[in-house]
Amino acid sequence: MDLSTVMASPSYAKAADAYKKAVATAATVTAYTVLARGMARELVPDGLRSAARWAVSAVGDLLMPPPKPRRIKTILIGRYGEESHAENRLFWDARAYLAARIDPTAMSRLCLTFRDDSQMLSMLPGDSVADVFEGVEFTWTLIAARSGPPCTLVLSFDAEKTEVALHRYVPFIVMKMEGARRQERWLKIFMNEQLSWEGINHQHPATFDTVAMDPALKQSIIADIDRFLKRRDYYQRIGKAWKRGYLLYGPPGTGKSSLVAAIANYLCFNLYDLDLSRVSSNKGLQKLLTAMPNKSILVIEDIDCCFSTKSRDGTNTKQRTNYGDGDSDSDSESDGLPPPPRTNSSYERQRRIALSGLLNFIDGLWSTSGEERIIVFTTNYKDRLDPALLRPGRMDMHIYMGCCGWEAFKTLARNYFLLDDHELFPEIQELLSAVEVTPAEATEMLLRSEDVDVALQGFVEFLQDKKKQGRRRSKK
Numbered sequence: 001m002d003l004s005t006v007m008a009s010p011s012y013a014k015a016a017d018a019y020k021k022a023v024a025t026a027a028t029v030t031a032y033t034v035l036a037r038g039m040a041r042e043l044v045p046d047g048l049r050s051a052a053r054w055a056v057s058a059v060g061d062l063l064m065p066p067p068k069p070r071r072i073k074t075i076l077i078g079r080y081g082e083e084s085h086a087e088n089r090l091f092w093d094a095r096a097y098l099a100a101r102i103d104p105t106a107m108s109r110l111c112l113t114f115r116d117d118s119q120m121l122s123m124l125p126g127d128s129v130a131d132v133f134e135g136v137e138f139t140w141t142l143i144a145a146r147s148g149p150p151c152t153l154v155l156s157f158d159a160e161k162t163e164v165a166l167h168r169y170v171p172f173i174v175m176k177m178e179g180a181r182r183q184e185r186w187l188k189i190f191m192n193e194q195l196s197w198e199g200i201n202h203q204h205p206a207t208f209d210t211v212a213m214d215p216a217l218k219q220s221i222i223a224d225i226d227r228f229l230k231r232r233d234y235y236q237r238i239g240k241a242w243k244r245g246y247l248l249y250g251p252p253g254t255g256k257s258s259l260v261a262a263i264a265n266y267l268c269f270n271l272y273d274l275d276l277s278r279v280s281s282n283k284g285l286q287k288l289l290t291a292m293p294n295k296s297i298l299v300i301e302d303i304d305c306c307f308s309t310k311s312r313d314g315t316n317t318k319q320r321t322n323y324g325d326g327d328s329d330s331d332s333e334s335d336g337l338p339p340p341p342r343t344n345s346s347y348e349r350q351r352r353i354a355l356s357g358l359l360n361f362i363d364g365l366w367s368t369s370g371e372e373r374i375i376v377f378t379t380n381y382k383d384r385l386d387p388a389l390l391r392p393g394r395m396d397m398h399i400y401m402g403c404c405g406w407e408a409f410k411t412l413a414r415n416y417f418l419l420d421d422h423e424l425f426p427e428i429q430e431l432l433s434a435v436e437v438t439p440a441e442a443t444e445m446l447l448r449s450e451d452v453d454v455a456l457q458g459f460v461e462f463l464q465d466k467k468k469q470g471r472r473r474s475k476k
């Protein structure tokens with residue numbers, strides 16, 4: 001049908017009439033646009049419409065400047081840090097992130113690994129994977145090192161998008177993987193076997209929600225950690241190692257280890273549990289400390305036993321550590337360390353040198369890393385510690401983990417029975433103010449029955465017994 005025939009038809013005249021009325025009453029630009037589109041669709045014949053579209057795009061092509069050649073920027077993310085042999089966490093984060101973006105049907109070859117009880121796909125050297133973030137295309141390529149296995153990930157993108165890449169895309173990947181780790185709550189705990197770290201996966205359930213302690217103290221620890229993490233620039237400006245030290249002290253079974261796990265879970269940092277009795281020289285210690293990656297927590301438990309002649313149960317034990325200004329620099333000197341001097345004063349002197357030496361040593365090693373580190377010492381006997389360790393500025397926060405108070409008990413009741421109130425609560429509150437019981441004892445009592453009434457009744461009887469025993473002891 002030609003154009004004149006179409007325009008002469010009664011249906012065309014009817015539609016045109018309707019549009020004329022609508023245009024006359026349309027109030028906004030948007031309304032006009034919608035109407036114009038509709039009119040074009042209904043009133044202009046197909047052939048004429050596609051010819052018009054072709055003409056518009058041809059004119060557009062003539063007027064548009066030719067596309068600029070793309071400048072590509074690349075960022076290399078090595079498996080290890082530049083100056084140390086510590087693993088580069090971004091490398092592993094990016095690999096784990098890309099695992100979910102690999103399309104196995106589109107790749108001709110893939111690497112399949114089994115890690116943390118789940119399988120992970122990754123690419124092989126020479127292969128690439130594309131990803132789009134905020135509309136920007138990023139290409140990841142894995143390249144092999146010239147010699148040996150360590151690989152490097154190459155991230156390439158349009159150079160104009162450098163800001164997006166560095167300040168939004170990379171932090172997004174790090175945050176996403178941190179979130180995933182937090183959800184899985186897989187902590188890795190490393191222990192030193194002589195001069196190297198052996199890691200095990202450990203799903204420690206402790207979090208700040210489950211650790212029973214004074215709520216104000218708990219909040220102040222969380223606030224301290226958060227503040228510390230935000231102060232990278234501050235530490236750099238004042239020229240200090242970006243490190244925070246926590247000394248946890250209190251009787252056995254009050255939750256010191258649980259708090260360490262809660263801190264690690266909160267931060268998604270792995271734990272490095274250093275057994276100083278297995279380290280016999282500065283060189284060995286240096287090797288272990290430099291092999292610790294960023295974002296990790298160094299834990300030295302029962303620090304009083306490492307530097308004193310008394311063991312936890314009070315019996316005498318040989319002092320085996322010798323860090324600091326000491327000259328035990330060779331690994332071969334391992335077990336040949338001299339026993340502590342017999343006289344008290346010279347022994348004290350050696351002990352002081354040893355502990356402050358250890359801290360100086362750690363400060364020195366970590367001051368160059370520029371990354372956040374946390375060190376936690378635990379002890380059941382704060383009074384046995386070297387005053388050098390207790391001096392302000394040595395350990396930043398001293399945290400006392402004490403007996404189970406009322407608030408701590410409420411946390412346990414909520415964790416174990418999802419319970420916020422019970423008829424026995426007033427009696428328990430009164431008994432807890434009169435009796436000293438550790439959170440470990442309380443949890444043990446609560447675990448004795450799944451029936452909340454039975455468990456709480458048992459706990460009340462346990463507290464009453466303790467109270468009676470206390471009275472008897474004070475009479476004697």
Ligand SMILES: Nc1ncnc2c1ncn2[C@@H]1O[C@H](COP(=O)(O)OP(=O)(O)OP(=O)(O)O)[C@@H](O)[C@H]1O
Nearest residue numbers: 210211212251252253254255256257258439440443
């Ligand atoms: N404050 C607490 N909050 C929650 N659970 C706790 C707490 N304290 C102890 N527990 C329970 O008791 C167990 C032992 O506690 P934990 O090992 O954390 O105490 P600790 O103070 O480190 O003891 P130790 O000094 O003997 O190493 C934990 O696994 C946990 O079940």
